[in-house]
Amino acid sequence: MAATASMMQSFGPNLSAQNDLVPDWTRTEVSTGTTIMAVEYDGGVVIGADSRTTTGAYIANRVTDKLTPIHDRIFCCRSGSAADTQAIADVVAYQLGFHSIELDEPPLVETAAHLFKASCYRYREELTAGILVAGWDRRRGGQVYCVPIGGMLVRQPVSVGGSGSTYIYGFMDSNYKPSMSKEQCLELTATALTLAMERDGSSGGVVRLASISEDGVERRVILGNQLPKISTH
Amino acid sequence: TDLCCTTILAIEFDGGVVLGSDSRVSAGASVVNRVMNKLSQLHDKIYCALSGSAADAQTIAEVVNYQLDVHSMEIGEDPQVRSAATLVRNISYKYKEELSAHLIVAGWDRRKGGQVYATLNGLLTRQPFAVGGSGSSYVYGFVDAEYRKGMSKEECQKFVVTLSLAMNRDGSSGGVAYLVTIDEHCTEEKVILGNDLPTFYDQ
Numbered sequence: 001m002a003a004t005a006s007m008m009q010s011f012g013p014n015l016s017a018q019n020d021l022v023p024d025w026t027r028t029e030v031s032t033g034t035t036i037m038a039v040e041y042d043g044g045v046v047i048g049a050d051s052r053t054t055t056g057a058y059i060a061n062r063v064t065d066k067l068t069p070i071h072d073r074i075f076c077c078r079s080g081s082a083a084d085t086q087a088i089a090d091v092v093a094y095q096l097g098f099h100s101i102e103l104d105e106p107p108l109v110e111t112a113a114h115l116f117k118a119s120c121y122r123y124r125e126e127l128t129a130g131i132l133v134a135g136w137d138r139r140r141g142g143q144v145y146c147v148p149i150g151g152m153l154v155r156q157p158v159s160v161g162g163s164g165s166t167y168i169y170g171f172m173d174s175n176y177k178p179s180m181s182k183e184q185c186l187e188l189t190a191t192a193l194t195l196a197m198e199r200d201g202s203s204g205g206v207v208r209l210a211s212i213s214e215d216g217v218e219r220r221v222i223l224g225n226q227l228p229k230i231s232t233h
Numbered sequence: 234t235d236l237c238c239t240t241i242l243a244i245e246f247d248g249g250v251v252l253g254s255d256s257r258v259s260a261g262a263s264v265v266n267r268v269m270n271k272l273s274q275l276h277d278k279i280y281c282a283l284s285g286s287a288a289d290a291q292t293i294a295e296v297v298n299y300q301l302d303v304h305s306m307e308i309g310e311d312p313q314v315r316s317a318a319t320l321v322r323n324i325s326y327k328y329k330e331e332l333s334a335h336l337i338v339a340g341w342d343r344r345k346g347g348q349v350y351a352t353l354n355g356l357l358t359r360q361p362f363a364v365g366g367s368g369s370s371y372v373y374g375f376v377d378a379e380y381r382k383g384m385s386k387e388e389c390q391k392f393v394v395t396l397s398l399a400m401n402r403d404g405s406s407g408g409v410a411y412l413v414t415i416d417e418h419c420t421e422e423k424v425i426l427g428n429d430l431p432t433f434y435d436q
Contacts, residue, residue, distance in 0.1 A: 170371045170372035170374060171375040173435075174375055199373045
């Protein structure tokens with residue numbers, strides 16, 4: 001007879017949530033705890049993201065691609081639950097592809113952003129998705145739309161998202177100027193993402209960049225040892 | 234009242250330190266004091282920046298101010314910055330369950346020049362710069378990018394732009410900016426009013 005209830009639980013392997021034999025990360029949802037960024041310039045947009053996907057403390061994927069194409073010249077940057085954002089992106093890519101065929105012309109970035117908003121707002125209670133929609137179209141050139149958790153939609157010249165974004169708001173506010181060139185935007189994005197990856201435990205890995213303009217999409221990867229150097233190290 | 238809704242920072246330069254803070258004290262959604270000076274003097278050349286619970290932080294600063302006075306009389310000379318930081322740390326650590334305050338201690342002494350110490354949760358660590366309070370999250374990236382070793386006094390005073398950035402993003406920080414510059418020769422207190430703060434691309 002056990003003197004107290006707690007003594008009885010020590011018999012046999014106990015796979016309850018408190019047991020140390022079962023690691024925490026097998027029970028935690030996969031999340032893209034993340035840093036993402038998108039910047040408009042005259043003639044296109046630059047987007048960037050880190051590459052870490054975590055389940056709790058375990059890094060499930062250290063080379064994730066969070067820059068997802070929705071159409072030829074429209075991309076989205078995903079943050080939040082990996083499953084939710086992948087599902088939404090698939091749905092929107094389908095809807096946009098269909099719409100574009102009906103129209104017989106390339107879709108507007110604003111349309112893609114509204115499709116994201118529609119899904120994220122309708123299912124706001126079930127979803128955890130923070131998305132940046134960015135791309136180029138003939139009517140308005142480069143555009144960045146922010147669809148944060150909750151399903152709001154707002155166009156901004158520059159936007160950051162994900163858990164690591166809090167650390168770079170100050171850097172972004174002070175270093176972004178209207179009418180920067182594409183190279184300046186790429187440098188700003190790479191530096192901002194590096195700074196966030198240094199401070200945020202859920203962001204890390206490599207920096208993925210893409211620039212979208214009338215001429216198409218250019219993608220590049222900056223590996224860990226090639227990242228800009230920060231002065232405090 | 235809760236000072237955690239705050240932005241404070243302290244930076245070491247070649248020959249001294251600069252401390253900065255915003256001036257907002259909120260209780261929930263209400264701003265109880267919009268011009269509070271969160272840079273508290275512990276000794277002639279040692280200041281601390283307060284964040285966390287207003288009551289806890291102020292009390293710690295007052296107690297350490299007293300303890301430092303006694304200590305400096307005992308040793309017959311100006312106290313070291315590390316001594317002040319240790320006194321703050323001892324209180325923060327001993328009462329860590331009851332208190333919720335983070336003080337950044339910074340100052341100048343003859344032996345080691347300008348120094349900045351963080352005392353969060355009862356640790357003691359010397360750092361080239363330290364930021365604290367809820368607004369600090371937004372400026373970690375900026376300070377990481379802009380800080381360089383061996384900056385001049387003027388360059389450090391430009392770090393008031395950090396406070397402005399944080400005050401723009403953090404709903405719990407705002408008001409005016411207080412700046413204190415301490416070096417071998419003088420201790421200078423300055424206020425930068427709201428309309429004189431640096432502005433950015435979207436303002």
